[in-house]
Structure formats: C-alpha cells, structure tokens
Amino acid sequence: MKPDHLEVWKNCLTVIKDNIPAASFTTWFEPIVPLRLNGEVLTIQIPSLFFYEHIEEQYIDILGKTLRRELGPKAKLEYSVVMDKSASDVQPTTVKFPAGNRPDVRNRQGQMTAPASRPEFHNPFVVTGIKKQNIDSQLNPEYTFDNYVEGACNRLARSASIAVAQKPGKTAFNPLFIYGNSGLGKTHLAQAIGLEVQKNMPEKTVLYVNANIFQTQYTEAIRHQRINDFLHFYQMIDVLIIDDVQEFAGKQKTQNTFFHIFNHLHQTGKQLILTSDKAPVELQDMEDRLLSRFKWGLAADLQLPDFETRVSIIKQKLYKDGVSMPDDVVNYVAGNVIHNVRELEGALISLLAQSTLNRKDISYESARETVDKLVRKTQREISVDYIQKVVCDYYGIDIDEMQSKTRKREIVQARQVAMYFCKTMTTSSLSAIGSKIGNKDHATVLHACKTINNLQETDRDFKNQLLDIEYQIKE
Known part of the structure; x- marks a missing residue:
C-alpha cells in the first residue's frame, strides 16, 4: 500500500530529529504540517516566508536526503506558505532536490525563479537578509561591567548579571528581572550582559530592544500581515533584552504576543533579561500569566546609590x-x-x-x-547609614554593637528603632535594610517595625524618644 503524506512526513521527521539539536527541531520542524502527497510531490504548510527562508538556508540538505529516501530520486517538496488568514491565497513554492546541488526554486508552473525574487524577511534589526549574524544587537559599547560601579545599592543585581553573562540560559536567573527608579543603571546593567555574551560567545545572537520599539514593530507587523515573520524573528534570539517592560501595560495584544515569544525562548533554553521601573508584583494592567513568568527567575532591585x-x-x-x-x-x-x-x-x-x-x-x-x-536644594540625605549613626549616638552605643549578634535588650531595641526609621524614611527595601543592619533578613526587619509601632502606641515615654530621634535625623 502506498504511504500517505502523514506517514512520509513522520518518517522524514524521525531521521531529522536524530540529526539536529532538539531545540532546533522544536523550533523549525514541529510547527510544520504535512498537507498532501501528489505522486512524488509532498506539500507541507509552514507559518511564514521567514520560516521558508531559514529552512532553505539551514536544513535543505537533510530535507532532500530524507525525502528522496521516502519517495525516490525525483522527490519534490512544495511549501505552502500561509502567514495568516488574510494571506491564505499565497501561492506555494515548489522545490526540486537535484542530487548534490542546492535545490532549484520553481513556481507552480515549474518555471525557475531568479535568486533576487526569493522572499526577504523585513525587520529593522536585520542588515541584509535574515541570517542571524546579520542581526544588529542594538547594544551600546560603552555599557560594560568594567565601568559599572558596584555598591550596596546594586550588588545583587550586578552579581546576578555577571552570572547570567557567563552562562546565559543555564542559571536559575531566567528571566533576570532588573527593576528600580529611572537613572539608576538598569539599561547599563542589562546591556553589559549582552556585550559580555557577545565577547565570549560570538556564536550567540543578542538583541536589545526597548518595549516601545517592540510595540511599534508589532503594530507594523500586523499592518503589513507579517506577524509570523515577527514572531519567528524574535524566537531565533539567544539572549533577548527587553527594556522598560512596564510600557506593555494595557496593551493586551502585545502582551499576548510577547507571552508566546517568552515561552518559546524560555523552553528552548534561551536567556531573557527584562527591566522595569517597578517590581513584578507592582506592575499594573498586565496579564497574570505574563506576570507569573516575570517571577520565574530572579527579580533584583537597584536602590539609590549611597x-x-x-x-x-x-x-x-x-x-x-x-x-x-x-x-x-x-x-x-x-x-x-x-x-x-x-x-x-x-x-x-x-x-x-x-x-x-x-x-x-x-x-x-x-x-x-x-x-x-x-538641582534643588535638599535636606541632608537620609540614608540607612545615616539613620544608624543618629540612633547609635542617641542611645550611646557603638555602630559595631548594633551590627553584632548580641541579644542585649538595649542593643536589640536600638537595632529595631533604626530598622523602623529606615523603613519609614528611606526607599530601601526590607532586604537591603536588614543586610546593612546586623545582616538580618527582611522578616526580621518587618518584625522590628511591628514591634516599634506597638511600643509607641502603649508607651508614651518611648514615643517621645522616637520623636526626638526623628527630629535629629531630619535636622
């Protein structure tokens, strides 16, 4: 009994799967749908012209060999390129596999097409054609780790960024979500990762793009009926850096598209780096499924530099x-x-x-x-270090005692007072406050704040102490 199109394609995939990386097979062959077998011509449906071009560039030899094995030396492959419903009438392209040569490209009437007429992939980040090496990473060469000054305000984020740059896609920090107020170095740090990857792993494709530009590209792709080209372009990136993801808020279709790109890259072991002016939990008008993925890796904040x-x-x-x-x-x-x-x-x-x-x-x-x-004249900067100094002076203790592990009542209370004022008078996170005051965790800081609140509600003398300390801090 003569095999049908499903069986022929299944047999081809069995061979192809054993000869290419698993991630490549998932990306480029699983989406293909066999449509029909007419004599020695197998027709397969692919999502876009970009898909066709990439398969032609990378997998034509193995496709030709497997197809000839199934259908004989005169086997032909026909691509049915359907980008979306509005483009369902796109004429498919027939490809003949002559032995030992690149396939001739023929139209449905069997006429040879000129090389210049081959489909092109239109994307602003591609210089010529669609080859990965032609993608401009959009990175600023000045944004390196060497000129990013480390301090307590950014130590976690910088350390995590270096780890990601050394092993993109292979650490627990995927995605790496860097957040903080404007001007604190989020873009610098994110691009430093990309530059480091480019320097040490030139075979990897890195792309930096602002969320607003991503949104503009998406809109253009919809308008020109190239949404599948848009998707497949982003799905081929090895290290994707999206800056200011908070700009996706309220844009449901863009979020949905980015959700699919995120999923594909994450599942194929590619690295995502995201920046935002807010922590994932504070982002508004975002799909829950997208927010949950932002929390999969590490969220590292950037504080005001001391x-x-x-x-x-x-x-x-x-x-x-x-x-x-x-x-x-x-x-x-x-x-x-x-x-x-x-x-x-x-x-x-x-x-x-x-x-x-x-x-x-x-x-x-x-x-x-x-x-x-x-700059506007400001009061003395109120920092964690400054508050510690004021509290220590008020209670007549050394800063080393506050930083120690002692459980003496007067030291514990002074430490709790310092944590309370740091929480109420600075923008530092609970974790950052705890790390600077006795190397405590965020739960200890939260407990200290509750304790001080309760004490000042029940002890008038203690409340007066707090007012004196607050006055000295602000003085």
Whole structure:
C-alpha cells in the first residue's frame, strides 16, 4: 500500500530529529504540517516566508536526503506558505532536490525563479537578509561591567548579571528581572550582559530592544500581515533584552504576543533579561500569566546609590576623562546630587564644561554655584547609614554593637528603632535594610517595625524618644 503524506512526513521527521539539536527541531520542524502527497510531490504548510527562508538556508540538505529516501530520486517538496488568514491565497513554492546541488526554486508552473525574487524577511534589526549574524544587537559599547560601579545599592543585581553573562540560559536567573527608579543603571546593567555574551560567545545572537520599539514593530507587523515573520524573528534570539517592560501595560495584544515569544525562548533554553521601573508584583494592567513568568527567575532591585558609591562613580568618570578634581569638590557633588546616577553624571559634565569654557580649575565655590543651579536644594540625605549613626549616638552605643549578634535588650531595641526609621524614611527595601543592619533578613526587619509601632502606641515615654530621634535625623 502506498504511504500517505502523514506517514512520509513522520518518517522524514524521525531521521531529522536524530540529526539536529532538539531545540532546533522544536523550533523549525514541529510547527510544520504535512498537507498532501501528489505522486512524488509532498506539500507541507509552514507559518511564514521567514520560516521558508531559514529552512532553505539551514536544513535543505537533510530535507532532500530524507525525502528522496521516502519517495525516490525525483522527490519534490512544495511549501505552502500561509502567514495568516488574510494571506491564505499565497501561492506555494515548489522545490526540486537535484542530487548534490542546492535545490532549484520553481513556481507552480515549474518555471525557475531568479535568486533576487526569493522572499526577504523585513525587520529593522536585520542588515541584509535574515541570517542571524546579520542581526544588529542594538547594544551600546560603552555599557560594560568594567565601568559599572558596584555598591550596596546594586550588588545583587550586578552579581546576578555577571552570572547570567557567563552562562546565559543555564542559571536559575531566567528571566533576570532588573527593576528600580529611572537613572539608576538598569539599561547599563542589562546591556553589559549582552556585550559580555557577545565577547565570549560570538556564536550567540543578542538583541536589545526597548518595549516601545517592540510595540511599534508589532503594530507594523500586523499592518503589513507579517506577524509570523515577527514572531519567528524574535524566537531565533539567544539572549533577548527587553527594556522598560512596564510600557506593555494595557496593551493586551502585545502582551499576548510577547507571552508566546517568552515561552518559546524560555523552553528552548534561551536567556531573557527584562527591566522595569517597578517590581513584578507592582506592575499594573498586565496579564497574570505574563506576570507569573516575570517571577520565574530572579527579580533584583537597584536602590539609590549611597554616598560612597556616588563618590566612586564620580572618580571613575574623572579617571576615564583624564580629569582631576579636589576631594572636597567630589564630596560636595556626591553629597548634593543624590537622586540618580544620570543626574550625577549630568552635574559632572556641567562642571567640566564650565571649567573648560572659563579656563579655570574647578573650585569648591564654583562647584557649589553650578550644582545649586542644576538641582534643588535638599535636606541632608537620609540614608540607612545615616539613620544608624543618629540612633547609635542617641542611645550611646557603638555602630559595631548594633551590627553584632548580641541579644542585649538595649542593643536589640536600638537595632529595631533604626530598622523602623529606615523603613519609614528611606526607599530601601526590607532586604537591603536588614543586610546593612546586623545582616538580618527582611522578616526580621518587618518584625522590628511591628514591634516599634506597638511600643509607641502603649508607651508614651518611648514615643517621645522616637520623636526626638526623628527630629535629629531630619535636622
């Protein structure tokens, strides 16, 4: 009995599966549907022209061999390319497999087509054709790990990023979700991963894209009936970096499309890096199934840099530019520009520009004038370190005692008071507060805050103590 199209294709897949990587088989062969067998011509349905082009580039030899084995030396393969319902009338392309040569491409009438008429994949990140090596990663070469200053505010995120860069797709940090306020270095850190992967694993395809650009591309793909091309382009990326994913909020169709891309990449062992201005749990107007996937890996936050980190950032920038600056000026800038790294770098650029234009060295007075024009006068920075110092001074204990593991009542209470004020007067997370005060976990900090709240409600003297400490912190 003559085999039908299902049996022929099943036999082909058995051979192909044993000869290519499992991930490649899942991506490029499982979506194919055998349609019919007409004599020696097997017709298969593929999702897009991009799919056809990739199979032609990568798997034509093994397809030809397996098909000739099943149907004989005159076997032919016909692709039925159906991108979506509105394009269901696309004419399929017939491919003949002559022995030892690349297949001739023929239309339905058997006429040879010119090489220039082969389908092209249109995507703004592709320079020419669709080959992976032609994809522009969109990375900024300045955003490296070497010029990303580490501090307590970003240590977890930076360490996790380095781990991901060394073994993309093979750590528990997939996806790596980096979040924090604007200007704290999310984009820098995410792109540093991509640059490191490119340097050490040039065979991997890395792509950085902002969520707004992704949304624009998706809209264009819908308008030009190329949604399957869009999907398959993103599904071929090895390390995908999506910046500002909070921009997907309220865009249900875009979220649905990204959900499928996310699933495919994750299931095939590819790496995803996402950035946002909020933690996954705080994102609004997002599908629950997408939010749950954001939580699969590691969510690492970036805090406001402390004074020491800001000083290090300034000194690194000065060293890179070959400029010197007095320590008192560095300290003044670091102590007054506190909101984010971008603002800090902007103030530094202004100072250097003023110095160049006026042909004068940067003095403390000139720095104060310039900085005061750029940023609003603020109160003393209220940081975890500063609160600890005020509390220790108030209770007459050393900072080392607060950091120790002692269970003395007066030390424990001082530690709890410091945690309480850090929680109410800074933007630091519970984990960050605990790590700086006695190396405690977030549960200990939460318990301390509850204890202090209860005490001030029942003990008037203790409440007065808290008011005194709060006044000194804000003074």
